[in-house]
Amino acid sequence: MEPLGWGGILAGIALRFLPVWIGLAATFAISIAFKRRLGLYGKIFDSTVGMIGLGMVLFWVFTALFAGMIATHDPLAVVSGMKNAKLGSPLPEGFAGYPHYLLGGDNLARDVFSRMVMGAREVLKIAPAATLFAFMVGITLGLPAGYFGGTLDMVLSFLANLVLAFPVILLFYLLVTPEIVETGIPVIMAAVLFLLPILFLVLLWNSRYRVAPMQRNVLVAVTLVVGFWLYAGLAFDADPLGLISMPANLLIVFVSVVFVNAPTVFRIVRGLTLDIKTRDYVAAAQTRGEGPWYIMLWEILPNARGPLIVDFCLRIGYTTILLGTLGFFGLGVSPESPDWGSTINEGRRLLSVFPHPALVPALALMSLVLGLNLLADGLREESLRD
Amino acid sequence: MLKFLLRRGGTMLLTALCLTFVVFFLTNLPPNLEKLAKSEASVRMSDADVASWIERNGYGRPILVRYGEWLGVVPGWTNTEADGRLRGRCVDRAPVPAEAPAYCGLLQGYWGFSTFFKAPVGDKLGYHLGLTGILMFWVMMLMVPASLLIGVLAGMREGSRTDRVLSTFSITTTATPEYVSGVVFIVFLASPAGFQLFKGSAASAMDGPTFENFFLPVLTIALYGIGYIARMTRASMTEVMTAQYIRTARLKGLSFGAIVLRHALRNALIAPFTVIMLQFPWLLNGVVIVETLFNYKGFGWTLVQAAGNNDIELLLACSVVAVFVVLVTQLISDVGYVFLNPRIRIA
């Protein structure tokens, strides 16, 4: 069979991404139609920058969702003769399935295009979840530090600064090694860090529904049951139902990323709390005898959401970069994994001869992060307006 | 002022102690020691052999004691071998074993022995740090003026065409981590696939940096920082430009140029200054990535080698340096903030 020309390659790729195009078109059509009723999300559609950003992010989200349909080959499958194959190279005669390596082959003769598509799934599985956890941790600690101040604030701020003073790379080199996994330290860290989200939710319900004990008990009970089920699965890989599990090397990556991000979130939340706690509505809550957690979680936090949402978008991007960094140094996720960072790392050895295996994931990663940055910018601008 | 510096110094010292202890603890976990034993002595040691090797080489003492040894506040271990030879942390490096000093640690200027370089850490670290120093110097020379200029120009007139172009540029560069921009640069500017203007390796820059072999690594590190600092500067500048006192200046009849230079600039640069300083921990990341990517044997490269080869003392030394750099820049950032911002006076 003939190798594809540039036109053929582009057409082929565009066609494979069909589910993504449909998803994007549907999302945009619906959102723009109802944008006035969608709050802050709707406002994104008033800003060009925000829309471009959202489009880029959603592109990768849909890619991750439909990766199975988009990928042309198994990302781990090796096809002899396709080592470092050029873009658009045809597969050897008699090979079933998609007839070309659209973006060429890597030095192990795997399909670069499929690896990129599957890599999106890897990245989007970890980055948002890790960021979310970092936020839960940062919020749960930042609110009391800002609200109570004093010794608590001093100790927590010192700890946060301690982590921030650690060069990230060094921390990763120290934490994300098989030896550390052996000692069980990641599990301990996970045990502590993952407890905070449960604590967060329990406090949230308790403070709000302390005046209606029945409702509170139900909510707290549900939170505890579901929370500890997930907790057992995620932190200890001991889900009694066997549904949730997290391999040890993934866990350490996850924990490290949360650990690195949480102090920054902590600082932001603390600063916002310091500002918002001087408002009269906080004083009003105090004078009706509300408990500190109600004030923090229901009076202060909702009003800090603007900057937090913006930072959340930025931070997913940052986390994506961090995950890539880990892959780049060959740390953490298994070497087989198609995640973008590891693929860049593998490809860079032969960079000057065969650039495509490294370049493709590099551009993919860049476009996702750029999308997140643009989205954050659009959100910031829109939330500052009127 | 003195009091402030003392307080800051105290906090710094405490932070440094905590951090080095954490590193010490993590690098000296049993699996690491086991690995070390196997790589130093023999790969096929039995568990008992490993244990005795650890014991004989002073790695068996309690972790706090060993941390003290390393710091130089606890006497180094000594041990009499089966053959009657006296060995010990300080003894091994003394010319005459019997006259060896009791303490040999950081405080005595001894950084330990690198198993990777097979040489004292102190000797090697200086050279590699120097290389990184040169790299950082050029990064700063490129990054600081470029980012401030871009930020100020963009923030001066919010929403203008200049602003949009420059902001897009800064956002793009902050979205491009070093390992991506480095790869892209090498592919397009230093390989047969693109224009071969530069060298894709900076190995030769260690002997004599030239524009050809040094520009790409410098640019790669600087670029991320440029975007980030420029965005900070722009944000700060736009905020200042909407401040009341800028309106006052305008209504005094000052020209736009004079307003920017005399009234806006100083206020707008307070925030970016701290950001530049706090960028150092992140720049350190960039250094590690870029040195690895461009094969430049500086501090970052050393750190990667130390970590990859389980070279405990070298890794410790690297973390001391890294932590020190971070803390000193934080201090400079605080002090500089006070000088730039007359509203703050130190008690």
Add this chain to the structure above:
Amino acid sequence: MTDPAPHPAAEPGTAAAPILEIENLSISFFTRLREIPAVMDFSCTVMPGEAMGLVGESGCGKSTVALAVMRDLGKNGRIVGGRIRFKGRDLTTLGDTELRDIRGKEIAMIYQEPMASLNPAMKVGRQLMEVPMIHEGIGAAEARARALEVVSDVRLPDPARILNAYPHQLSGGQQQRIVIAMALMSKPALLILDEPTTALDVTVEAAVVDLVKDLGRKYGTSMLFISHNLGLVLEVCDRICVMYSGEAVETGAVSDVFDRMRHPYTQALFRSIPLPGADKTTRPLVAIPGNFPLPHERPQGCNFGPRCDHFVAGRCDAADVPMFEVPGQDRHATRCLRFAEIDWSAPAKAARAGEKVPVGDVVLRMDDLRKYYEVSGGLFGGGARKVVKANETLSFEAREGETLAIVGESGCGKSTFAKVLMGLETATSGRILLYNQEIQDTPIEKRSPETVGSVQMVFQNPFDTLNPSMTVGRQIIRALEVFGEGRTDAEREARMLELLDLVKLPREFATRMPRQLSGGQKQRVGIARAFAGGAKIVVADEPVSALDVSVQAAVTDLLMEIQRKNRTTLLFISHDLSIVRYLSDRVMVMYLGHVVEIGSTDQVFSPPYHPYTEALLSAVPIADTHVRKKRIVLEGEIPSAMNPPPGCPFQTRCRWKHEVAGGLCEREVPPMRTLAPGHQIKCHLPAAVLAGMEPVITIAAE
């Protein structure tokens, strides 16, 4: 009033040309959603040496006019019609260079926030010197000499030191003086002042206003004085222009407009502010019904139509109303079709005079209450620990159904007192008895829901008092839940709607978000929330001072009405003595943590006064041409509570100090003395001197 403004107004006959002539000015802001016509068809003329007052509620377009004169409307603002002529030149068509020559040199502007108007990173001297250096090209030495001169003109002590200071090293009053000095550096022909004293304390405001008047006279500057305070305009200006919703509705000489107003809005405005003689039971204030229309929601025809008592359908809402000259007066014009038909002297309609509430038993008693804070000096935690005495020996009692006003300027300890009473802080010593129960050491967490619900607070800032991300109804229901009111959600829902009725808000507001409400409406929600637990004692911390005058009356009225109905004890914290005189039964005056005077309203408002009360009374601007006021300008600033002066707290600014023998005032804190039953003052002045004090305010016969 002070001397009736003898400005060197243009002699008729010599017919000086006007300094500023604004003709049919229209200004719009262009936002993404729509065009906002902020100012429409606005005209006014300022003659040389004349001071023109521009009054109106916030958002009516005063600042926009001022900024249009400076041609500084920002990116989205544009002059869409009309002309602004300054000394005959049309400002609307000037180019950038010409504009720069005029700004600062010919026209200077001063605005509200003094701290924000000064560059924080530049020494005051440099900022001052810059003006003549750019406009007159003079050297630094000469500019500095000029700066020294002007700084002494604005009566700042030690000008040389001040020139070397950074803005943050000066107090608010000093900063505003510097801003004024900066405006005068090049001796402009026109000075625009946009609410120049709103951010300052009353006594400081009085001094600054005094200064502005004197300097205007000395430099012969014309002024455009923007304010929402009619009293201030009366003190400063010769002519006045009343604005409503983007239009000038009435303009004329101050005396004409104050005494012979010819527009229903102006009249309504005067009826809604507490002038001496108004009284909550016999002559209550009359609030203007309805709300101020937003610029893009203005009605057909007369903008004031929907709120006007004299509205006639078919005429008033037919077409835009032009300005009419009022015959027989000096340039007096009104934008009312019916100005000739209306009986302007008819008394206000509303005024359902309520009966006086009998005062009941003592519900709250404070005994020698003290609250000290320990603070560490210095930014970085260094420095010695200091004790701030926020409240010193506070003793008083409040009865059921009574209104006790607590008066004082910033930093006098009003808020601390409120915090201790609410239980947010515990007292350092002394006792608070609530229904004979000691609560001074019980923090709020330990108080029972009933106790918490029975002492509630209404806050000052309407934009801050409601949680922006919770619906109005939800916020009230939360208070009901916390106070244990109602057994089921449905009961609480019903109670919430009743509370909305109580504060006269439509029930639909329950589902609204706070940002959809106006300031006055938010304040009403705040009041509803405070009464959710059946509050017996309500602390109202400046509840109306951030509201527009027309809304103030309505909100005050509401508070009074609820008080009458529930026999609530109201602790009304305020710095505005006019409103205090209007609504309180007893008054307590505080200064730097001390109660310096307490007594019934009549006792406090008539001599003998405590020297501080006397100064406060004199400082409050009164919008009534019949009132004669003795002018007492307090020199100096309020000392900081961190290091109060020794002896009498007021001694640094007291003008009676020399009447006390032997420097006693500087050494000893005076004891509380009883002058008459229920009237106490904290002052060393001998009885004879006190007896000889004259009233500060007298009302001249008509």
